[in-house]
Amino acid sequence: MTEIIDGDAVAQSIRDDLSTAIDQLDAEGIRPSLATVLMSDDPASETYVSMKQDDCAEVGIEAIDIEIDPDADGSELYDTIDDLNADGNVDGILVQMPVPDHVSDREVLRAIDPEKDVDGFHPENVGRLVAGDARYKPCTPHGIQKLIESAGVDTEGKEAVVVGRSDIVGKPMANLFIQKAPGGNATTTVCHSRTEDLAAKTREADVLVAAAGVPEMIDGDMIQEGATVIDVGINRVDADNEKGYELVGDVAYESAKERAGAITPVPGGVGPMTRAMLLYNTVKAAGLQHGVAVDL
Numbered sequence: 654m655t656e657i658i659d660g661d662a663v664a665q666s667i668r669d670d671l672s673t674a675i676d677q678l679d680a681e682g683i684r685p686s687l688a689t690v691l692m693s694d695d696p697a698s699e700t701y702v703s704m705k706q707d708d709c710a711e712v713g714i715e716a717i718d719i720e721i722d723p724d725a726d727g728s729e730l731y732d733t734i735d736d737l738n739a740d741g742n743v744d745g746i747l748v749q750m751p752v753p754d755h756v757s758d759r760e761v762l763r764a765i766d767p768e769k770d771v772d773g774f775h776p777e778n779v780g781r782l783v784a785g786d787a788r789y790k791p792c793t794p795h796g797i798q799k800l801i802e803s804a805g806v807d808t809e810g811k812e813a814v815v816v817g818r819s820d821i822v823g824k825p826m827a828n829l830f831i832q833k834a835p836g837g838n839a840t841t842t843v844c845h846s847r848t849e850d851l852a853a854k855t856r857e858a859d860v861l862v863a864a865a866g867v868p869e870m871i872d873g874d875m876i877q878e879g880a881t882v883i884d885v886g887i888n889r890v891d892a893d894n895e896k897g898y899e900l901v902g903d904v905a906y907e908s909a910k911e912r913a914g915a916i917t918p919v920p921g922g923v924g925p926m927t928r929a930m931l932l933y934n935t936v937k938a939a940g941l942q943h944g945v946a947v948d949l
């Protein structure tokens with residue numbers, strides 16, 4: 654029987670567990686806070702930010718909502734980040750990407766105080782992750798580690814294959830898989846658009862993470878019998894329904910389910926975990942800012 658990994662349920666258990674740490678902070682008079690900065694009028698970005706704010710409210714994290722006119726000068730964004738860096742009441746800072754073309758996303762990520770960089774994208778935090786001394790694990794790959802753990806799968810000594818090498822998913826995922834740590838110790842292959850014979854690589858995988866952004870590109874034939882399959886992709890495809898579209902992953906779910914030992918659905922797999930791990934990082938940030946050792 655293939656196990657369907659329930660991301661909503663695992664995310665809920667992460668949120669429940671966070672309450673212990675939030676209570677510890679509360680006992681010290683501290684309420685964790687996350688500042689979200691949106692410099693975009695893209696409806697998808699607006700939705701992402703409002704979901705993150707709702708998530709914060711649900712667990713007792715203060716959400717500070719900052720919006721900057723996308724036509725404004727980049728200096729307005731940098732000044733805002735400087736103010737948030739200096740503000741002792743702000744524990745985490747998240748700038749919703751993408752920022753407008755006239756602002757450098759790399760420079761924005763560098764401007765955030767690494768101790769408040771709850772996305773884990775500042776070069777200092779990327780370096781710490783690679784060095785095996787992560788301050789904040791990036792939310793999506795960290796959530797994937799939790800999903801794999803929840804399925805009772807030990808990655809040690811296994812073949813892990815990651816399809817995709819983005820800075821936010823593929824690279825940090827591969828880095829976590831090769832760490833000498835629980836959730837790591839896997840022999841890891843990273844595939845991308847230049848990979849030759851992708852199917853030969855994915856068929857080797859005991860644990861397969863698909864993060865390419867290509868609808869249903871990985872089907873059952875590309876999966877080893879019994880593999881753990883984690884589908885990161887969120888792709889809109891035309892559909893004959895009221896909305897005119899539906900969301901599908903990078904994995905062709907029905908055929909993959911026939912071969913996988915465990916598999917995440919889309920939606921309801923990785924997505925809720927990404928959101929939960931942002932809350933986790935924010936609570937961790939609050940502990941770090943205020944010198945309180947929290948149980949996480």
Ligand code: NDP
Nearest residue numbers: 817818819822845846847864865866885886887923924927
């Ligand atoms: P990017 O577009 O930044 O990266 C995609 C990666 O996939 C690139 O490395 C690219 O290779 C590789 N790729 C593209 N096409 C192929 C192919 N045909 N064969 C092999 N590799 C290929 O995407 P992200 O990492 O940001 O996101 C990936 C997907 O995950 C998207 O659908 C996104 O919406 C989703 N996502 C979901 C999240 C969640 O919480 N569930 C969070 C973040 C992303 P190359 O480098 O050579 O171009």
